[in-house]
Amino acid sequence: xxxxxxxxxxxxGIGLAMDAxxxxxxxxxxxxxxxxxxxxxxxxxxxxxxxxxxxxGWVLVRTVVEVFKGFSKFVPWxxxxxxxxxxxxxxxEGIREERRTEEAGNEAGNEAGxxSDSIVRLTKSSLLVQSIATSIDALSVGFAxxxxxxxxxxxxxxxxxxxxFVICVFGGVAGKxxxxxxxxxxxxxxxxxxxxxxxxxxx
Numbered sequence: 001x002x003x004x005x006x007x008x009x010x011x012x013g014i015g016l017a018m019d020a021x022x023x024x025x026x027x028x029x030x031x032x033x034x035x036x037x038x039x040x041x042x043x044x045x046x047x048x049x050x051x052x053x054x055x056x057g058w059v060l061v062r063t064v065v066e067v068f069k070g071f072s073k074f075v076p077w078x079x080x081x082x083x084x085x086x087x088x089x090x091x092x093e094g095i096r097e098e099r100r101t102e103e104a105g106n107e108a109g110n111e112a113g114x115x116s117d118s119i120v121r122l123t124k125s126s127l128l129v130q131s132i133a134t135s136i137d138a139l140s141v142g143f144a145x146x147x148x149x150x151x152x153x154x155x156x157x158x159x160x161x162x163x164x165f166v167i168c169v170f171g172g173v174a175g176k177x178x179x180x181x182x183x184x185x186x187x188x189x190x191x192x193x194x195x196x197x198x199x200x201x202x203x
Contacts, residue, residue: 009156012141013050013163019134019197020046024168026193027122027130028175030090038122043168045127049135051161057142058153075136080198082133086126087194094188134197 027042028034034042138160145153 005152005156006159009159010163012144012156013160014167016050016054016135016138016141016160017046017164017167019137020050020131020164021167021171022193022197023130023134024171025175025178026090026191028172029178030175031121032176034122034172034176039169039172042122042127042172043165045131046134046168047161047165049131050138050164051157053135053138054141054145054160055153055157057139058145058148059142060139061142061146075139076202079133079136080202082129082136083194083198086129086133087191087198090191090194091188092191094191 024042024046028039145156148156
């Protein structure tokens with residue numbers, strides 16, 4: 001392995017991490033009070049799947065190339081459907097949250113705030129779906145690294161995963177700061193971002 005291999009793997013990691021970075025910002029916006037442990041868990045989940053998917057793609061290309069070529073055309077659609085579902089759900093929750101806040105009025109403002117916090121918290125199931133949706137297009141990277149041996153493919157995957165982790169931690173922190181200002185509108189804005197990411201996958 002030469003110097004260019006590490007540079008290429010790092011740049012590939014940055015490119016693949018952009019969707020996960022955007023979703024990390026959304027999660028931070030929706031849950032400004034997210035603790036460091038949960039922030040690292042979120043980044044770790046994104047990093048794990050971003051590391052795993054290229055390796056799975058590499059295995060498929062090296063074993064069942066024709067089958068994978070046929071399956072790869074459905075990859076963007078799978079990501080689109082998952083992100084459309086998550087984004088749509090967030091938009092609906094955000095609209096309901098805005099209505100509850102308006103109905104509650106200034107007198108019950110604090111009580112409504114506590115209620116909304118319980119709604120917008122990032123759950124493990126949501127994180128799993130997000131991780132798969134933002135990393136599934138990385139399966140196609142198996143074609144790009146198909147010439148690598150096992151060791152090189154593994155190192156490339158680890159570099160991609162590490163790069164994703166760092167970027168997503170940064171995204172989560174940035175989202176938390178933005179979320180403090182947007183309040184209930186964060187869910188609507190974040191949901192729109194996820195839908196746009198899904199559409200981008202198709203295009």
